[in-house]
Amino acid sequence: MSTWAIGDLQGCYDVTQRLLERIRFDPAVDRLWFCGDLVNRGGQSIETLRLVHSLREVSHVVLGNHDLSLLAIGERSPEDQRKVNADLQGVLFAEDAPELLAWLRKQKLAHVDRELGWMMVHAGLAPKWTTQLAERHAREIEARLQGENYRKLFRNMYGDGPDWSPRLSGPERDRAIINIFTRMRYCSPRGRIAFDQKGEPGSQPPGLYPWFSVPGRAQRDLKVVCGHWSALGLFVGQGVHAIDTGAVWSGKLTALQLDAETLHVVQVPGRDVAAPTPRQRPPKPHRPQHDQRRRDGREKQREKSPEKLPVPEMGSE
Ligand SMILES: [Mn+2]
Numbered sequence: 001m002s003t004w005a006i007g008d009l010q011g012c013y014d015v016t017q018r019l020l021e022r023i024r025f026d027p028a029v030d031r032l033w034f035c036g037d038l039v040n041r042g043g044q045s046i047e048t049l050r051l052v053h054s055l056r057e058v059s060h061v062v063l064g065n066h067d068l069s070l071l072a073i074g075e076r077s078p079e080d081q082r083k084v085n086a087d088l089q090g091v092l093f094a095e096d097a098p099e100l101l102a103w104l105r106k107q108k109l110a111h112v113d114r115e116l117g118w119m120m121v122h123a124g125l126a127p128k129w130t131t132q133l134a135e136r137h138a139r140e141i142e143a144r145l146q147g148e149n150y151r152k153l154f155r156n157m158y159g160d161g162p163d164w165s166p167r168l169s170g171p172e173r174d175r176a177i178i179n180i181f182t183r184m185r186y187c188s189p190r191g192r193i194a195f196d197q198k199g200e201p202g203s204q205p206p207g208l209y210p211w212f213s214v215p216g217r218a219q220r221d222l223k224v225v226c227g228h229w230s231a232l233g234l235f236v237g238q239g240v241h242a243i244d245t246g247a248v249w250s251g252k253l254t255a256l257q258l259d260a261e262t263l264h265v266v267q268v269p270g271r272d273v274a275a276p277t278p279r280q281r282p283p284k285p286h287r288p289q290h291d292q293r294r295r296d297g298r299e300k301q302r303e304k305s306p307e308k309l310p311v312p313e314m315g316s317e
Contacts, residue, residue, distance in 0.1 A: 003258045004266075005033040005120060005241070008064065008227040010248035011042030011087050013051060018268045019253045027058045033111065033258065035227035035243060036064030036122035036182070038104075039091060042248045042271055045070075046090045049100050061107040064122040064228060065182040072154035074101045105145050109181040110138035112222065118258050119220075123228040124184030124211035126164050126191045130218045137177045144174060163192045184211045185229050200231045212240040225256060236263060249275035 004023055009016050025032065038052055038061070039045035052061060063071075073084055074092060081092045091097060111120045112135050125134050144153045156171035157178055164176040179193060186194040186208040197204045209215070210232070212224070220239055227244035229235075234254055235242040247253035247270030257264035 001029040001031075002260075003031040003033065003116065004255045005035060005118075005225045005243060005258055006256075007035055007243040007245055007254040008037040008230070008247065009034065009039075009042070009048050009052070009253070010037050010066065011039050011045035011048050012247045012253065012271050013042070013044035013047035015042075015247050015253045015268060015270055016048060016051060019255055019266070022268055023255050023257075023266050027055065030058070032059040033118075033120050033225065034059060034061045035120060035225065036062045037066045037227060037244075038064070039070050040066040040085075040088055043087050045087045046094050046100075049091060049104070050096070053100055053103055056103065060111045060120065061104075062111055062120050062122050063104070063107050063109055063182065067104060067107070068154075068157065068178065068182060071101060071105055072157060075151050075154055105150065108138060109141050109178070110134055114222065116258055117222055118225055119222040120225045122182045123226060124180060124187075125220075125224065126180050126184075127187065127189065127211070127214040127217040128191065129180075131220050131222045131224075133218075138181065141174060141177050141181075160193070160195050163190070182228070185232075187211050187214060189214055189216055198229075198231055200233075212238045225258070234265065234267075246270060246275070249273065 002023070004025070006016075006019065032055060034052060038048055042048065052059060070088060070091060073081060073088065074097070081089065084092070091100065094100070109121065112118075112131065119131050119134065121134070129137070141153075144150060153174055157175060159175055160179070162168060162172050162176055164180055168176055183195065184193055186197040186204050188194070188207055189209070194204065194208050197208060201210055223239055223241065225241045225243060227242070229242055230244045230246035230249065230251060232242050232244070233251075234245050241256055243254040243256050245252040245254045245267065249270065250272055251270045252267040253270055255266045257266075
């Protein structure tokens with residue numbers, strides 16, 4: 001019997017199947033931990049979701065930003081749902097979407113197995129969070145996801161602020177907790193997340209640290225396995241095993257054996273599609289001053305109504 005953690009699948013069904021074959025996964029005896037971001041971008045999101053759902057009795061799943069984004073879009077009108085990419089539409093308009101999304105909504109933000117000695121989250125933990133605190137905050141959000149008012153949670157979920165503080169309450173508290181568990185990479189020593197920094201360590205501005213090496217961070221009594229940060233690649237250190245190795249962008253899909261005596265990693269090649277080069281901003285055309293102001297006004301209005309955005313920012317990173 002083996003327990004394996006598997007990195008971000010991102011709708012890469014064929015790659016996932018190859019990895020399960022490589023580790024000779026046997027549902028009769030083995031167990032799987034999925035690090036989240038099961039869907040989006042890989043082109044086979046519906047197949048991937050069906051596969052993980054079919055393994056639900058022998059798996060643990062934590063939600064990633066793309067999974068939460070899919071769930072939020074799942075609550076919108078069919079007209080709005082037709083604005084998202086074809087891969088997500090393949091899930092939203094599938095016959096079994098209600099069953100799959102209802103199951104996905106009941107997954108966790110943090111999974112803990114103290115006997116095994118591991119905690120799994122999608123992205124990261126706040127600097128001051130022990131594993132016990134992290135577990136408590138994950139349970140807060142999981143209770144909302146499973147409660148009657150989950151639609152309200154999805155409506156209030158989008159946005160980069162506020163920074164985490166234990167004194168937060170209401171929708172702001174929910175958003176801060178969700179952002180830490182599902183979007184964290186770099187942060188300041190006080191825990192302010194640098195949402196725009198996605199590169200490998202060393203590329204970040206001074207004063208920012210990978211969340212797991214922030215000076216003064218809490219001591220943690222469990223090893224942490226996580227995904228979300230493909231530019232970091234396979235990283236083992238500071239009590240953290242980061243295993244998003246960019247399967248969706250011609251990287252690899254990684255499995256890490258959690259009950260092994262020594263480091264045991266198995267990888268298969270990812271989808272054969274290169275990462276897009278960062279979009280170049282076109283030079284701003286010259287506009288008369290009053291025209292520019294009007295345009296800015298319209299943009300501000302658009303920002304206030306995130307439901308109008310065809311692809312929400314939570315799932316765009
Ligand atoms: Mn992610």
